[in-house]
Amino acid sequence: MKIAIVGGHLSPALGVIDALPDKDKIVFIGRKYALEGDMAPSLEFNEITKRNIIFKPLTTARIQRRVTSHTLPSLAKLPIGLFQAVKYLREEKPDVVLSFGGYLSLPVGYAAKILAIPLVIHEQTLQAGLANKILGKIADKVCISWETSSHFFPKEKIVVTGNPLKEFKIKDLEFLFTKSDSSLPLIYVTGGSTGSHAINELIESTLSDR
Numbered sequence: 001m002k003i004a005i006v007g008g009h010l011s012p013a014l015g016v017i018d019a020l021p022d023k024d025k026i027v028f029i030g031r032k033y034a035l036e037g038d039m040a041p042s043l044e045f046n047e048i049t050k051r052n053i054i055f056k057p058l059t060t061a062r063i064q065r066r067v068t069s070h071t072l073p074s075l076a077k078l079p080i081g082l083f084q085a086v087k088y089l090r091e092e093k094p095d096v097v098l099s100f101g102g103y104l105s106l107p108v109g110y111a112a113k114i115l116a117i118p119l120v121i122h123e124q125t126l127q128a129g130l131a132n133k134i135l136g137k138i139a140d141k142v143c144i145s146w147e148t149s150s151h152f153f154p155k156e157k158i159v160v161t162g163n164p165l166k167e168f169k170i171k172d173l174e175f176l177f178t179k180s181d182s183s184l185p186l187i188y189v190t191g192g193s194t195g196s197h198a199i200n201e202l203i204e205s206t207l208s209d210r
Helices: 010-019 043-050 071-075 078-092 105-114 130-135 147-152 170-178 193-206
Strands: 002-006 025-030 054-057 096-099 119-123 141-144 158-160
Touching (some): 002 010, 002 078, 002 105, 010 043, 025 078, 043 054, 078 105, 096 105, 105 119, 105 130, 119 130, 141 147
Parallel strands (some): 002 025, 002 096, 025 054, 096 119, 141 158
């Protein structure tokens, strides 16, 4: 089976990817850069390419809940995102598209619908993200982590799967203790996706030079 995976929530996507049989082929559609105007590679780009999985960068509009000066320039990217998504799916010919929410999932979800490729979406939160609320209307199946989000989607499509977790081993943190200077205080900060970028910048700005 060939699976196209897309979405802004990387941790559950990695949980699924790492649990899939080796015989399954995967193509990942996501953001190459974490933030606009910042050339630092995104976490998803690093994690996906590290696994030798095909990575397709997508440019599309962010979902904005209120109108700002960035709204029109952002909306102008919607056709670009849909065109890219259709192109990628036609090239890769996946058997199914699996979406983990976020603004990137919208053009890919509609491209799957246009090309008659089965679409499965996954909702991680107690409520439901805006992108998943929209895609829930056209998805073939809706996987949810919590019963509380069931009323956002058509009942006949819902499957309660829970939230896929990436395997984590304490040895992954050993480098913190083996390479750090024991005479200095050690602070371990955990953040997710673009949230970690903001945390890193905040921590860096508050550290002294010594």
